[in-house]
Amino acid sequence: MKRLLTTPIYYVNDIAHIGHAYTTIIADVVKKYWILKGDDVFLLTGTDEHGQKIEEAAKKHGIQTIEYTNSISQKFRSVWDAFDIDYDKFIRTTYLEHILGVQKAFEIMYDKGDIYKGEYEGQYCVSCESFFTQTQVLEGVYCPDCGKETRIVKEESYFFRLSQYQEKLLEWYKNNPNCILPAHKRNEVIKFVEGNLQDLSITRTSFEWGIKVPFKLKDESHIVYVWLDALMNYANALGYGLDYNNAKQQLKHKPEQNPTLESKMEYFEHTTHIVGKDILRFHAIYWPAFLMSLGLPLPEHIFVHGWWTIDGVKMSKSLGNVINPLEIKEAYSIDILRYFLLKEVPFGQDGDFxxxxxxxxxxxxxxxxxxxxxxxxxxxxxxxxxxxxxxxxxxxxxxxxxxxxxxxxxxxxxxxxxxxxxxxxxxxxxxxxxxxxxxxxxxxxxxxxxxxxxxxxxxxxxxxxxxxxxxxxxxxxxxxxxxxxxxxxxxxxxxxxxxxxxxxxxxxxxxxxxxxxxxxxxxxxxxxxxxxxxxxxxxxxxxxxxxxxxxxxxxxxxxxxxxxxxLADFQSIEIKIGTILEAQKLPKSNKLLKLKVDINEERPRQIIAGISEFYTPESLVGTQVFVLSNLKPAKLMGELSEGMILACKDSHGLSLLRVEKEKENGSRVS
The missing domain is CATH 1.10.730.10 (Isoleucyl-tRNA Synthetase; Domain 1)
Known part of the structure; x- marks a missing residue:
């Protein structure tokens, strides 16, 4: 089966961080798993390069906006190449094939009556590229997502009739219980949609860096707003819109853009998106509504993961506390990092690096x-x-x-x-x-x-x-x-x-x-x-x-x-779970027992323990104990001892430390 698998396209206002790497690694894992099962998988990633935040960042650096996006986009791509991510296409929203696809989608939805012209007024966060009502912002001015100050925006806008798709969206969630995983994220989305959807502002006029609305509208002051622009990449990368304005002929002259000269839309029939929880609403509400309007297949799955934190604080470019994934790669094997990220936290929950x-x-x-x-x-x-x-x-x-x-x-x-x-x-x-x-x-x-x-x-x-x-x-x-x-x-x-x-x-x-x-x-x-x-x-x-x-x-x-x-001193100590296989008294000693203990090595360890006054050899066989396993070997009464059994002694006698529930031999205590 042909399957499309996507990461989000990452915003180029800064370099990649460990959160981006987590998303992309998950996508690579899923692709490799599906290929082993026999599927034909097209993995798509890329960069989102339009919007007011990008325009302002370029001005801050004193360079042309396209030069700025070229630089940051290449850094993202270099990270994924360094991490051996097996992506099939890297899409950029500045590519011509994407621009043409967005304009085609806008025109279809406009002709259908799903897009109309109006006026928008509200609190806008440049950092998050999101609008909020007055009741949503903190202390009347701060963004509820990133905490940065919002600004009041009042301008003419084109709107998408999102409200008309409320019942269709609820029906889709009901008929496809696995469309959003984990399940509790699906429930969050349903609750939001049931709260009555408002029509969505999809253009801006206060900046210029973006895709203009179709020429036939004769309204060049309007730039297609980030979410309609960005989300369309998933279809445009497969060739949606290549027949628009002789796109193929134009794209042949832009080989650096890796154009899709032949349609691969058959992969779109079975689409899975992997996203962070902060962009779930856009992928689980806006995107399916756009697809319904365009008559395109809806995603089979939207996999939603949590955030990675450091010292309990979310890692993000907005907050400024990022970890460069290349810094980790230089120090450790990529495979160890991949294992850690997938094992450390259940999918969908937050984890601390x-x-x-x-x-x-x-x-x-x-x-x-x-x-x-x-x-x-x-x-x-x-x-x-x-x-x-x-x-x-x-x-x-x-x-x-x-x-x-x-x-x-x-x-x-x-x-x-x-x-x-x-x-x-x-x-x-x-x-x-x-x-x-x-x-x-x-x-x-x-x-x-x-x-x-x-x-x-x-x-x-x-x-x-x-x-x-x-x-x-x-x-x-x-x-x-x-x-x-x-x-x-x-x-x-x-x-x-x-x-x-x-x-x-x-x-x-x-x-x-x-x-x-x-x-x-x-x-x-x-x-x-x-x-x-x-x-x-x-x-x-x-x-x-x-x-x-x-x-x-x-x-x-x-x-x-x-x-x-x-903590480093403690972590240098290796304490492992072991099972006593044999026990016998040591000749010429009233205190020492000779034990054979299995801690999941090629052979059992021999350990000499001074516990004969408190335990008979027969009572110890089959007992699981704690073994200090990296203690330097020593000879006691002429016998080699390769570790130490942990015990506690007070006025009431001596007791071995034992596990509450049976554990695998060799399991490390931490």
Missing amino acids: SERALINRNNGELSNDLGNLVNRLIGMSEKYFNFDLHESFTINHYQVEREKIDSLCHECLAFMDSMQPNKYLESVWEILYLANSLITQVAPWELIKRNAFEDCKAFLNLIANILAKVTLLLYPIMPHICEKIAICLGIRINHEQFHSLIIQYAYLRGFQITKIEALFPKIEEPQMKLHTQKINNHSHVNDMAKDSKTQSQEIFSSLKIENEIT
Whole structure:
């Protein structure tokens, strides 16, 4: 199926920030996932370059407006290229094909009677390109969205009869319950529309930088307002309007604009938009109404994500507290960032960017669960079979485990199809937990000791199959890492392999393993310095910040902390969950026990613990405990101890620290 997938076109009043990167990465993830499922996907992104704010920004920099937009637009494109975003077209609203498409749409809606001329008066925010009523603005003057001062605008305008589409919009929402996801965002839109829609001002006369209304109206003072202009890019990039005023002939002479000389409107039949919650109203109300007026297909889905904050404050160009995504890329792998952004927060909710949290993701589940599993497979296949795992797996092997894996694969697909990428990743990790746990249970090194070579080879083949499935599932999120794992396993990442191993639950009978470098080396210290600009907001935000700071100072001044450490000191400690497999008394000692503890490594750790006075060896087997795992090994009574079991002791005796609910071995405490 041909599908159009879009990001918003980003406004060129400043360079790209991490919020823009989040939206674009999500789009790239969805495209890769759909392609694996067999769809033909056209990914569209670009820049919105018209409007009063752009005109004023160019004047501030002392250059021509088109020079300014050329510069900023290229910076956006360079970021997406640096991030290996697989877009099919980068559209700019200054391109001729877009201008012609907007004028064609305006003319059709005008001839239909959906556009009429009137006069507009209201509060206007230049920063947000939005109008507000007097009751909506804060303190009678401040924009409710960005907090900047609005201005009163009174001018002649063309209006779109949005009010006439109220019932049609409500019917569309009712008949298409998944048209807006998450569902609570759809409910917000319905509530807004039910509050009675007003006709929409769609032109301005107070500035010149924009698309003029069609020539036949003979009204050159009017510029098409930003939302009709910007939203039409989704159709214009596919060739809507190419037959207008001999557009093809004109576009042939503008190769730098990457013109669409042949219509690709067949992709428009199945459209999905990915947008931030701040522009939901424009995409879920205005845009469908425009499409209804033009007789064009409505979107199948509008996926709505939340904002990223830093220190709890929204990141945006309007507020001025931005993080440059290239700064992150220079310090960390793109794949780690992609994983962090999709795992850290449920889709649709706000998230707070933290470099330390990103490092913890790398050092935790990525290194311990995925990277370690790859390393264990490589190590054991090399040691026991010289990397050759061919002809070692049949359909009768591990049937119960395969049924669980197949169920989790099915669960993954359901989560991604309903746009829940964080739950998708949780299900993938359930597969990884299962694989790592199986290694502990089966103990292939014990099979080798018993000369059960075929059984060991079959088991390693199962682990290789699990990694093959995980690689295909993780490819949309971490394409570069998964390409490395695919080389290790000798598989290809494509639709055919995905359909076989994931959709049809097939298993490969043999693997030739290739040794690769460690995928997720531990990161000891932060690699970047976040540069954030001072937030300039109206007074009540500053007052809130001052109050919060004062309260924090009062709280900390009342604390008396002895042997104080920093957060970095704490985060250098690795405490992991482990299961005690064996326990026995240490000869010649009344206090020490020798334990074998599984913390999801190639072999169990040996730990000497001084708990014999309080626990019998038999009572400890199967117990999950907290293990200080990066403690330097030491010899006690001639025995090597590779860690420490955490316990608490007071006048009532000693108690081991235990988990409230069973956790996967190797899980890190944070």
